[in-house]
Amino acid sequence: MRSTSRAAIAIAATVTVLLGGCAGGGNDAPDIPVIHIDGTRPVEYTSLKQLAGNASAIIVAKPTGEQFDQPLPAEQGGVPTSAPTIYVKLEVNRVLSGSLDATTIDLVSPGTDERTGEPALLNGGAVILFVTPAMYAADTPAGGYVVVGGPAGVFAQSGKSFLRVDSESPKMPTSVTPDDTSWPQITMSEQALLHRGPR
Amino acid sequence: MTNTSSSPHYYALNEDRGNTVTWSGITRKRGTLQDAPPCAGGYWSSGQMDVVINWSLVNSLGYTASQKSMVAAHEMGHAFGLAHNGATLSGGVPVALMYPYDDARSTYGIYSPRADDKGGVNALY
Numbered sequence: 001m002r003s004t005s006r007a008a009i010a011i012a013a014t015v016t017v018l019l020g021g022c023a024g025g026g027n028d029a030p031d032i033p034v035i036h037i038d039g040t041r042p043v044e045y046t047s048l049k050q051l052a053g054n055a056s057a058i059i060v061a062k063p064t065g066e067q068f069d070q071p072l073p074a075e076q077g078g079v080p081t082s083a084p085t086i087y088v089k090l091e092v093n094r095v096l097s098g099s100l101d102a103t104t105i106d107l108v109s110p111g112t113d114e115r116t117g118e119p120a121l122l123n124g125g126a127v128i129l130f131v132t133p134a135m136y137a138a139d140t141p142a143g144g145y146v147v148v149g150g151p152a153g154v155f156a157q158s159g160k161s162f163l164r165v166d167s168e169s170p171k172m173p174t175s176v177t178p179d180d181t182s183w184p185q186i187t188m189s190e191q192a193l194l195h196r197g198p199r
Numbered sequence: 200m201t202n203t204s205s206s207p208h209y210y211a212l213n214e215d216r217g218n219t220v221t222w223s224g225i226t227r228k229r230g231t232l233q234d235a236p237p238c239a240g241g242y243w244s245s246g247q248m249d250v251v252i253n254w255s256l257v258n259s260l261g262y263t264a265s266q267k268s269m270v271a272a273h274e275m276g277h278a279f280g281l282a283h284n285g286a287t288l289s290g291g292v293p294v295a296l297m298y299p300y301d302d303a304r305s306t307y308g309i310y311s312p313r314a315d316d317k318g319g320v321n322a323l324y
Contacts, residue, residue: 037299038283039222040273042260044300076215077254081229085219108219136217137255150221168285168299197259198217 032158033120033165035111035151043199045152046171048130052184054148054199055130057098060178061090061105062126067119068106070143076136085134086119087144093126096178098186100131106144108134110151121154128155128162128176133190138197148199208247209278211271215255223262223301224252224270226277250274262301269310272296276312281319295319 045051052058066089072078086109092102107129109119121127130153134142147153152169155162161175173181188196210229216222229247250271257267276297284295292307295315304310312320 037221038227038277039220039225040270040301041221041299042223042256042301044302072214072216076217077213079212081249082212082214083227085216110221132218134217134219136215136219138259140215140217140255142217142219146218168283170285198256199260 031125032156032163033124033151033154034114034167035120035154035165036114037111037150037168041150041168043149044171045149045169048173048176048181049184051130051148051153052097052186053188054132054193055098055153055186056132056188056190056193057100057186058096058128058130058183059092059100060094060096060126060128061092061107063121063123064089064091064104065123067109067122073136076140085142088119088122090121090127090129094178096128097183099189105131107131108142108144108146110147110154120151124156126157126162128157128178129153132193135194135198139195141194210247210249212249212251213254214251216251216253217255217259220253222253223257223260224250224274226250226274248278250278265310266301266305269296269304270301272311273304276316276320279320280323281316284315286315 068087069084070087071084072082087106088109089104090107091104092100107121109121111120112118113120113122130148131145132148134144134146136142149169151166152172154165155176156165161177163175164172166172227249229249252267252270257270273296281297283299284297285299286294288294291303293303293309294313296304296309296312297316298304298309
């Protein structure tokens with residue numbers, strides 16, 4: 001079914017799931033989240049500039065270990081069996097581009113960390129994130145922030161570098177650094193992004 | 200799709216998730232977290248499942264009816280137990296409906312199952 005080197009990645013991910021069971025399992029891997037998206041995504045992000053085009057800020061943040069759930073409202077199509085939205089809290093250590101005044105943010109977890117079975121970014125080391133206001137639809141904020149592109153907009157610290165998390169975004173840079181990377185300019189405000197609608 | 204149940208095992212839903220999820224469509228065990236990974240053997244034998252379209256997102260992005268159907272078809276592939284296939288031919292043409300991104304499938308008109316998808320399902324069942 002697969003004919004490229006991604007096959008090895010996919011097989012490894014599958015083996016990880018099988019060995020860990022559906023609840024996931026811990027291991028001694030580096031502290032890089034493993035986030036697998038089973039659904040289909042609208043856009044394949046290929047550059048930092050592309051991510052920045054849908055972001056209100058690029059930040060360095062650290063998970064606090066706190067989380068909460070928010071049910072999908074009925075007016076947004078929520079039914080009793082609808083999955084809740086999972087938020088995690090992060091401390092904002094630095095703003096690399098754009099604007100974000102808060103020192104702590106509520107962030108929609110970009111998926112499940114397959115290493116632990118916990119919401120991604122609930123725990124772990126510092127991460128660079130491309131964030132934008134969370135919204136159900138245009139001018140319908142959900143509260144807090146999301147990561148642009150889900151795992152595509154996450155880079156996790158490993159030593160002095162921050163490594164690409166998303167295994168399905170192979171065209172994105174493999175690593176970035178807060179001080180050496182040329183961070184793209186943020187061009188849209190939070191209000192403008194909310195008014196434009198979800199991307 | 201409409202909010203109807205077509206069988207005891209399969210539910211088609213629209214949800215206005217917007218950007219609070221990464222996906223335009225997803226197949227999930229009913230009532231589980233939005234991006235929970237599949238159990239071994241795929242979803243078909245694991246009981247009730249949802250195939251969900253992120254309605255506000257696909258509308259915000261201006262998806263046509265064909266593109267929305269493409270998202271649903273991709274998710275049905277997951278329902279049958281297929282994983283993503285990121286392989287492309289020369290020029291970046293996806294080889295399968297199970298390519299993980301809508302934009303490339305739309306660009307190259309991959310709106311229905313290809314040989315790789317059919318081969319995968321035949322191998323599973």
